[in-house]
Structures are given as structure tokens and as C-alpha cells.
Amino acid sequence: MNLKDKLIKAFQETESTLSFQKERKDSIRRLEEFGFPTVKDEEWKYTNLLPIIKNEYALSASESLISKNLLDEYILTETETNVIAFVNGEFSHELSDIDTEKITLCPLSLAEKKHSTVVQNYWGKALPEHPDSLVALNTALSKEGVFVHVPKNTVAERPIQIVYFTTNISSDLFLQTRNLVVVEENAQVQITERHQNIDQKEVFTNSVTEIFAHDNSLIDFYKIQNDKRNCSLIDNTWVKQGKNCTCTVDTFSFGGKFIRNNLSFLLEGQYSESNMRGITLIGVNQLVDHHTLVDHAVANCQSNEMYKGIFDDNAKGVFNGKVMVRPDSQKTNAFQSNNNLLLTDSASIDTKPQLEIYADDVACSHGCTVGQLDDDALFYLRSRGIPFKEAQAMLMYAFANDVLSNVKIPELKQKLNRIIAEKLGVQIDIEV
Amino acid sequence: MLKINNLKASIEGNKILTGINLDVKPGEVHAIMGPNGSGKSTLSSVIAGREEYEVEDGTIDFDGESIMDLSPEERAHKGIFLSFQYPIEIPGVSVSNFLKTSLNESRKAQGLEPMPAGDLLKMMREKMELLEIKKGFLSRSLNQGFSGGEKKRNEIFQMAMLEPKLAILDETDSGLDIDALRIVANGVNKLKSKDNATVLITHYQRLLDYIVPDFVHVLYNGRIVKSGTKDLAHELEEKGYDWIIKEAEQL
Incomplete structure (x- = not known):
């Protein structure tokens, strides 16, 4: 059975036990109708998903444990933080260290019960009406992930660390993880996230994170992508911003064999700022693809985009940065840069800025460079x-x-x- | 200390050095002068080991051993220092971190432990004073946004920290105002000893009023066509290079 059919079957088997039944049903239909993207899709022209999806995956794994010492290798230990950890898709009490007076941080499955109003109000609401198959797949099948809620006028003093481990799995594994981050008015939070496989078996993660930034909020989200070389990740992040708020998503891509980041910001309130930055440093047989979208739906906002890539051996990079400035979004400032170093002749980068500007009083710039290390500087x-x-x-x-x-x-x-x-x-x- | 014999070098097929002979002994200051395009900067690059140049013939010995097969870093570890005409800007690497890396890599090559941070800082302070460098300098990105004078002062600061046996100063005076020139020259003079040597590569005689050479050589068409004492530099200042070129072409 191919992966698509297997996923649909799995959905049918668990459908009745899941929340958001209508949304999930609609989503699985999208997967059914459109299937996985291929290189014929413009958005996937340079990134071939086929080798990843033709593999045989289990869709869940039995519970397992990892030691606290091992956890420490993958998290910040000197900074006071809140840690929320998962092993094989299940929340791990043993590894998590959550001490929150002012904010809510818990597994999403628990939030559905204890904070159902907030979850009902936000779950799926940052996603587009017609999401692509992978986001749809996550919506249909995801059961677990992180729920963060920072109430009004609250500064989350400790950064939140999210870690998804996989270990002791009996076969290759395909996971759907789902995060929901709601930051209310005038609130602040810092979050780090990583996916970490400890096993020799392959892991493929299709993750969706929704971030809601309300008026005057401040959010820093750091993604550390340094997984084992047998791992693949599709990271879909959708940010919705209100007025006068700043949201930053930084992505550091070092590990894994296949990484696709889809990062989208929707600016719905004026005087807000979206920042997205990234460092990609990869080598033999690795691929990292950054697809970003900033939708300036209102006037007077700013977006800053800076991605740097270093590609060794036969590494392959893809960058596609789309900036949309709507007709009434005057006084928009949108800056984008993508700079790349190719260390060998067989490394490659396909880079494409895509600016769609329908307002006339804006400052938008983009630039991409591809080069080698400077010989004069080396000498x-x-x-x-x-x-x-x-x-x-x-x-x-x-x-x-x-x-x-x-x-x-x-x-x-x-x-x-x-x-x-x-x-x-x-x-x-x-x-x- | 440095002995160059019949050195011929080219880049991308263009012959630049066509037979250089030079003998520099400890304690000496040599000035290499010459018109533009005579091969002065090539000579300094080849001594420092720049790989883009192809050495076609001749030998370069340092302290009695050939350095022809050594990489630029290995030559630096042996005590050769090249002050660049155009120091490179490296954003994101602070002056202090750069110096620390540079110094400790040289120490490592000599089998020494890294210099303790306190000693390093003390040494930096001393040398900064020598070159009249202000405090905030250490945390700035290497050469980034530096004025011409700051860049050259930074070169001599690095030289002071690395304490080379042989310092080659490539057009150190270019782009310097008179105060900066005095500070840089003063630094170089203070660092001179009976055990180290200096090669000044310069277009103008001006620098030689501040750093007095024991020998002056005139480079033309990739060869040293005339050598003399500091008086030769004065003669060049007065009469230009034409008479030497004529003399050389007659030979």
C-alpha cells in the first residue's frame, strides 16, 4: 500500500476518536484529491519529495524512554527554561520540566480538555482556507504537540524548549506533530524547538505550528534543525500578527537529510514587524529548502528576511521568498536577502525572490548572492x-x-x- | 635570515618576477622601492606563500631552510609576517578574537600552550599603547569600517603581538596622514631588535625618513636593478626612476 492510501486508511480507523472532526475530514479529502506534491508543482520544482514518501513508514510507535542525561545534550541547561518533551509522539512527564505560574504550557491533547475554549478558538485558524496536502495531512492526523498560551500583559520569563524525540522504534516512522502558540495582547515569549531522532531507523516528521501574535506582543521562535542524517522534516509554520507586534522565526539547519521549511506570516494589524532569518550549513547528501511567505495585508508594516546558506560537497539548497504587498498596504517596508556560499562545484542552490507588490508607496528590496569564499581573505x-x-x-x-x-x-x-x-x-x- | 636566489614567479602565465636575489640578515632594515608594476607586491606575496603565484625557478630560504613548500600559515609560524597594503575586512570576527586565534595557532605550532587570557589581555594593552590605539578597538570587527590609518595601525598592532622574525611591510605608508605615519613608524622602530629584520616595500621615500633603512633596492621589471644605502632613496626622490630604468635597460 502506498503512503497516501495508508494515511487515508489510518484516518478512517481513528476518525471517530478525534476532535475537530469536520476540519479533519475536509483535510483528508484534500490529501485524497491532490496527493503529495511532485516536482511538477511550482512550489516543489526543486525539491523532490518522492524518495521520502516512497519509503515504508509506521504511523506510530510504542512508548519509550530516554534518559535525562541524553536530554541534556539537546537542550539549554544553563538557562532557566521550561522544557516540554515528547518521545515517539507521546508527551513525556519524566523529561518535561514545566514550572509555570503565569502561562499555560502543556501537551495539546491535554489542552483540548482543560483549555478547550482557547483551543477551539485558535486551532487551524492561522492556516489558509485551502492548505497544501502536507498541512492538510497534519490537520487530519495530528494528535499531539505543544500548546502555549501566554495571557495578556504577561512576560514568559523562561524560554520554552520543545523537543520531539524518537527512539527504540521498530520500523521507520512518519510523525505528525502540531503546535499551537497563542500570545495575547502585550505579552512576550521565547521558544526553541527541535526534532531529534536517537534511533538507527528513519524518521519523517510533518509538523505544523500555528502562532497567534496579538497586539503589542513580542515573540521569538528558534528552530534548531540538527537531526540525524536519516531524518526528514517538513516544517510548516503559520504566523498571524495583530497590531504593533513583532514576531521573529529563526531557523538553523545543520542536520537531517531532507528539510523543507514553509514559513508564512500574515500581517493583519498595522505597525507590526515580521522577522525571519536562517543559517543553513549542510554537506554530503543533504537538502534544505526554505519557502517563505510574508503577506502584507495592511499598511505600515515591516518585514525583514535574511537567509544565509553554506553548501559543501553535493549539498542542495532551495530558497523561495515570496512577499505579497496588498493594494492598500501603503508604507510597507519589506527587505529580503539570501546569500549563499558554495564550497564545491557539485553543491547547488536554487534561489528565487518573488515580490508581488500592488501598493505604490512602499520600500521593498531583495537581493540574492551565490559565491565562494574570498581568496584574499583566506590568504x-x-x-x-x-x-x-x-x-x-x-x-x-x-x-x-x-x-x-x-x-x-x-x-x-x-x-x-x-x-x-x-x-x-x-x-x-x-x-x- | 632570508635568502632569495634567482627567484622567478608568474601568475596566470604572466611573468612578474624575473630573477630576484636578496639577502636579509638579522637586525637589518631593507627597503624595496620601484615604480608601479615592478613586482614589489608580488615579491611580498610570494615570500608569504600566496598560492596563486607560480614559482618557476629559484629558492627562498629562511633561517637556512627552504620555505618553498610551506603553506602561508607554516611560514607565519616560522616568524614571517606580511603587513598588507589593503588589509581585508572581516565582519563578525573581532580584533581580539582574531588576534587570540592567530597567536595561539602560532604557539600551538611551536608546541606551546595557549596564552592565558589574562596575559593575552595585558600584552594587547601594552601593544595598543605603543600604537596609540583606543580601548574600544578590540571589540570591533576586523578592519570593518576602519579608516585607512586604522587599518595600517591594526596591521602593525598584529605584528607587535606576533613578534615575527621577519616583517615585510607592503606599502604601509600609503593612505596615511603624517600623524598616523609617525605613529606607525614609531611602532615599527620600537619593535626592531638585533634579532629581527624588516623589509619595507614602498613607492615613496617619505616612510624612509621615519624608518631608516640599511639597504635600499630598486625593483624594475621583476628584478633588483640597483642596490645602495639610504642615499639611493634620496636620489630617487630627487631624480625619479627614469635614470635607473635607462641604466637597467642599457645593461
Whole structure:
């Protein structure tokens, strides 16, 4: 049985036990009708999903445990945080460390019972009316994930760390994870998220995150994508913003074999700001695809987009940045940049800015570059005694610096520095 | 210390150096002068090991050993320092981190432990004072947004930190106003000792009023066509290069 049929069958078997039955039913019909995207779809032209979906996956795995020590390798430990962890798709009490007086942080399945009004009001509401098959699939089949609710006038002092582990699985696994983040007026929160497989078996995750940023809120969301090389991830994030609020989503892609990020912002209130930044540093047989969309539906908003990619060996990168400025969205500022370093002849990047501007009093810019490391700069560093590899690494740090310097959690910045140094195979202690 | 014999080098098929002979001993200051395009910067790049240049013939020995097969970093570890005519801007790498990496990589190559942070900072402060560099300098991105004078001062600051045996200063005076020139020259003079040597590559005689050379060489068409004492530099200042070029072409 192919994956699509298997998913539909699984839906039919569990349908009656799930909430949001109508939405789920509509969604599974979309999958049924349109199937998985292929390279014939404009949005998937450079990213071939076929090798991933033709694999045989189980759709769930039995419960398992991982040790606290292992958890610590993948989270920030020196910063006071709230940790919400899942193993094989199930919430893990043992690993989670939630101490919240002012905010709500719990598994989504629990929120459906305890905070049903909020969940009812928001679940699925940031998604487009006609989502693509993968978002539809998640809507139809997702059962678990994270629920974050930050009430009005509340600053969530501790960053929230979300970790999805997989381990001890008997066969390759396809997971649907779902996050719902609601940040009320004048509230603030910082969130990190990662998906981490510990097993030799392959894991394919199709994730949907909805973020609601109400008036005057401030949200920083950091995605750390450094999974094992046998993992694939499709990360769909939909952000809806009210007035005068700032939402930032930074994506750091180092691991995994196949990553597709679909990141969309809808600016519905004036004087708001959307920031999206990313560092991609990948090598042999890896693919990272960033598809972003900013919809300036109202006037006087700003969006800033900065993606940096470093591609070694036969790594493949894709960037597609769409900015939509609606006819009445005057005084829009939209900036987009995508800079890439190709370290070898067989590495590649397909980059496409896509600006659709229907208002006439706006400032929009975009730029993409593809290049190699500067020989003059390399020689300069080497002439100061810095070995070739370290010199290369230093220049790559420098290249990625604009993105890293914006990370607001110091320990996270350090951790990312370490991951980058490790990826580059150097031991240099430079802070950027 | 540095012994260059019949050095010939080219880049992308263009012959730039056509037979250089140079002998630099500890404690000496040599000035290499010459018109534009004579091969001055190529010579400094080739000594420092820039790989884009192809050495076709000749030898370069440093402290009695050939350095022809050594990478730029290995030459730096042996004590060769090149001050760049156009120092490269590297955003995101601070001056202090760059220096720390540079110094500790050299120490590592010599089998030494990294310098303790406190000692390093103390050393940086001392050398900064020498070059009249302000405090906030260390945390700035390397050369980014630096004025011409700041870039050159930063080069000599690095030299002061790395304490090379042989310093090659490529057009260190270009783009400097008179105050900056005085500070840079003063720094270079203070760092001179009987054990190290300096090669000044310059277009103008001006720098040589501040750093007095023991020998002056004139480079033309990739060869040293005339050598002399500091008086030669004065003669060049007065009469230009034409007479030397004529003399050289007659030979």
C-alpha cells in the first residue's frame, strides 16, 4: 500500500476518536484529491519529495524512554527554561520540566480538555482556507504537540524548549506533530524547538505550528534543525500578527537529510514587524529548502528576511521568498536577502525572490548572492598563522554572523556556535 | 635570515618576477622601492606563500631552510609576517578574537600552550599603547569600517603581538596622514631588535625618513636593478626612476 492510501486508511480507523472532526475530514479529502506534491508543482520544482514518501513508514510507535542525561545534550541547561518533551509522539512527564505560574504550557491533547475554549478558538485558524496536502495531512492526523498560551500583559520569563524525540522504534516512522502558540495582547515569549531522532531507523516528521501574535506582543521562535542524517522534516509554520507586534522565526539547519521549511506570516494589524532569518550549513547528501511567505495585508508594516546558506560537497539548497504587498498596504517596508556560499562545484542552490507588490508607496528590496569564499581573505588569515581549515571556518562564521548576532538567548547562541564549529570540523573559540 | 636566489614567479602565465636575489640578515632594515608594476607586491606575496603565484625557478630560504613548500600559515609560524597594503575586512570576527586565534595557532605550532587570557589581555594593552590605539578597538570587527590609518595601525598592532622574525611591510605608508605615519613608524622602530629584520616595500621615500633603512633596492621589471644605502632613496626622490630604468635597460 502506498503512503497516501495508508494515511487515508489510518484516518478512517481513528476518525471517530478525534476532535475537530469536520476540519479533519475536509483535510483528508484534500490529501485524497491532490496527493503529495511532485516536482511538477511550482512550489516543489526543486525539491523532490518522492524518495521520502516512497519509503515504508509506521504511523506510530510504542512508548519509550530516554534518559535525562541524553536530554541534556539537546537542550539549554544553563538557562532557566521550561522544557516540554515528547518521545515517539507521546508527551513525556519524566523529561518535561514545566514550572509555570503565569502561562499555560502543556501537551495539546491535554489542552483540548482543560483549555478547550482557547483551543477551539485558535486551532487551524492561522492556516489558509485551502492548505497544501502536507498541512492538510497534519490537520487530519495530528494528535499531539505543544500548546502555549501566554495571557495578556504577561512576560514568559523562561524560554520554552520543545523537543520531539524518537527512539527504540521498530520500523521507520512518519510523525505528525502540531503546535499551537497563542500570545495575547502585550505579552512576550521565547521558544526553541527541535526534532531529534536517537534511533538507527528513519524518521519523517510533518509538523505544523500555528502562532497567534496579538497586539503589542513580542515573540521569538528558534528552530534548531540538527537531526540525524536519516531524518526528514517538513516544517510548516503559520504566523498571524495583530497590531504593533513583532514576531521573529529563526531557523538553523545543520542536520537531517531532507528539510523543507514553509514559513508564512500574515500581517493583519498595522505597525507590526515580521522577522525571519536562517543559517543553513549542510554537506554530503543533504537538502534544505526554505519557502517563505510574508503577506502584507495592511499598511505600515515591516518585514525583514535574511537567509544565509553554506553548501559543501553535493549539498542542495532551495530558497523561495515570496512577499505579497496588498493594494492598500501603503508604507510597507519589506527587505529580503539570501546569500549563499558554495564550497564545491557539485553543491547547488536554487534561489528565487518573488515580490508581488500592488501598493505604490512602499520600500521593498531583495537581493540574492551565490559565491565562494574570498581568496584574499583566506590568504590574509593564513598569513597570520591561522591554518586553512580554521581560516575557512572563521570566514564562514563571519558570513553567518548577521544571523547569529540576532539570537537573544546567550546560551543558545553559544550552542549554535559550537554546532557550527563541529560541523566545520574545527576547534576555534570565536564568538560572533 | 632570508635568502632569495634567482627567484622567478608568474601568475596566470604572466611573468612578474624575473630573477630576484636578496639577502636579509638579522637586525637589518631593507627597503624595496620601484615604480608601479615592478613586482614589489608580488615579491611580498610570494615570500608569504600566496598560492596563486607560480614559482618557476629559484629558492627562498629562511633561517637556512627552504620555505618553498610551506603553506602561508607554516611560514607565519616560522616568524614571517606580511603587513598588507589593503588589509581585508572581516565582519563578525573581532580584533581580539582574531588576534587570540592567530597567536595561539602560532604557539600551538611551536608546541606551546595557549596564552592565558589574562596575559593575552595585558600584552594587547601594552601593544595598543605603543600604537596609540583606543580601548574600544578590540571589540570591533576586523578592519570593518576602519579608516585607512586604522587599518595600517591594526596591521602593525598584529605584528607587535606576533613578534615575527621577519616583517615585510607592503606599502604601509600609503593612505596615511603624517600623524598616523609617525605613529606607525614609531611602532615599527620600537619593535626592531638585533634579532629581527624588516623589509619595507614602498613607492615613496617619505616612510624612509621615519624608518631608516640599511639597504635600499630598486625593483624594475621583476628584478633588483640597483642596490645602495639610504642615499639611493634620496636620489630617487630627487631624480625619479627614469635614470635607473635607462641604466637597467642599457645593461
